[in-house]
Amino acid sequence: MTGQTQLLDESTKQYDGIVYMPCNPQNEYFPDLKKTTRADIVYFCSPNNPTGAAATKTQLKELVDFCIKNGSILVFDQLMLRSLEIQIFQNLFLKLKELEIALSRSIHSQNTLDLPESDLVGLLSQTL
Numbered sequence: 001m002t003g004q005t006q007l008l009d010e011s012t013k014q015y016d017g018i019v020y021m022p023c024n025p026q027n028e029y030f031p032d033l034k035k036t037t038r039a040d041i042v043y044f045c046s047p048n049n050p051t052g053a054a055a056t057k058t059q060l061k062e063l064v065d066f067c068i069k070n071g072s073i074l075v076f077d078q079l080m081l082r083s084l085e086i087q088i089f090q091n092l093f094l095k096l097k098e099l100e101i102a103l104s105r106s107i108h109s110q111n112t113l114d115l116p117e118s119d120l121v122g123l124l125s126q127t128l
Helices: 057-070 078-083 086-109 117-127
Strands: 041-044 073-076
Touching: 041 057, 057 073
Parallel strands: 041 073
Antiparallel strands: none
């Protein structure tokens, strides 16, 4: 592992500075997001390798909402993309275009955002 991590903790065999989200049989291979601290980037692999356990649509929505709420970038693999409905991404794309237009208008008009941050999060969250 390379990058902005800290030192390896020999007792846990995990790197300091990385938030680990345990996915195991006890939690049906989906992390307990209520116990997870904020991270800049969330990497999620579903189906789980090597078990093949796949997150449900409800779990994926929970993960996306978690990332939106925390301002985290969600990185996922191609298999997870296939497990989501195309409509979700079409709706999300349209909402992002609406946001881009709102931001553009705001910048050109008065240099302040017309929508409160809570509305922006709600706009994206409703899409899923």
